[in-house]
Amino acid sequence: MGSASPGLSAPPPSRLLLPDTGLRNSLEKGSGAERRVWSPSPPATPEQGLSAFYLSYFDMLYSEEGTWGGKGPVEEDQEEAPKEPEQCPIIDSQAQGAGLDYSPGNLTLEEHSLEQVQSMVVGEVLKDIETACKLLNITADPSDWSPGNVQKWLLWTEHQYRLPSVGKAFQELGGKELCAMSEEQFRQRSPLCGDILHAHLDIWKSAVESEETWNDSEVDSSCSGQPIHLWQFLKELLLKPHSYGRFIRWLNKEKGIFKIEDSAQVARLWGIRKNRPAMNYDKLSRSIRQYYKKGIIRKPDISQRLVYQFVHPV
DNA sequence: TATTAGGATATGT
DNA sequence: ACATATCCTAATA
Secondary structure (H helix, E strand, O other), X not given: OOOOOOOOOOOOOOEOOOOOOHHHHHHHHHOOOOOOEOOOOOOOOOOOOOHHHHHHHHHHHXXXXXXXXXXXXXXXOOOOOOOOOOOOOOOOOOOOOOOOOOOOOOOOHHHHHHHHHHHXXXXXHHHHHHHHHHHHOOOOOHHXXXXXXXXXXXXXXXXXXXXXXXXXXXXXXXXXXXXXXXXXXXXXXXXXXXXXXXXXXXXXXXXXXXXXXXXXXXXXXXXXXXXXXXXXXXXXXXXXHHHHOOOEEEEEOOOOEEEEOOXXXXXXXXHHHHOOOOOOHHHHHHHXXXXXXXXXXXXXXXXXXXXXXXXXXX
């Protein structure tokens, strides 16, 4: 049990179709065979697959209705020492993530918001994984894990999702072996939550996949004396969520949608780079707006404060 | 109060 | 010439 979610008040959309990333498969698999169907009746204790995991996201999403992006006050703090894993996954914004490529008006409103939610969930999953990696000092790819890494991951996952402890059930196992294990084998080692752990591991495995997909072309600007352009600079920051994730981050990397979380800090960094001590967000944002006409950056279809979108992702 | 849009003008390479 | 940087008014959240 220990679902991190208090329960749904408003029934979410009826279907869940994740974008075509590797995550989709594993997420669906985790749900337990059937197509994802949300029964309107509040799930006392659903099948358990990744349900708990998902519900915690959807809960938060739907608890706020149209107020997404309104200042995630619960977000992590600036300096907050990574002592403990961030509590349950926290959603703060990015509702508009996806679903904005209107296929010939065939999509209903519900389907649109659904897509947005899906994309948002994927984004949050990846963000969680990144956070965990940083916290645990492990790689994102489970197959690289040492037995020690495996233990760290287990403990973190248990804590993060309030799972019963597996104790030493997985001791001595390296990442390779762990990845090779079937759901059945997981269950044998941990009858209580082996299936959930297996599903979580699946997510990690697929996340590697999808991360590779979009982790190629980027800006180098480091060398080459050319004056750096603002859009390049922004991409640079986005490239290092490790360092700048608190200031600026992707809401939807595939679509090039990003959010400036701390406008003052981003402006300060830009000022440093350009040797413009008087730089501020007012001026930086004016420069961003110059990009509208040039077709470099635009406002997402569903406009949100401090959220912009690169016109040409990739 | 902070953000957004866009005009006008100045500045650095 | 170009890409901002600076400054500003008005509208919006």
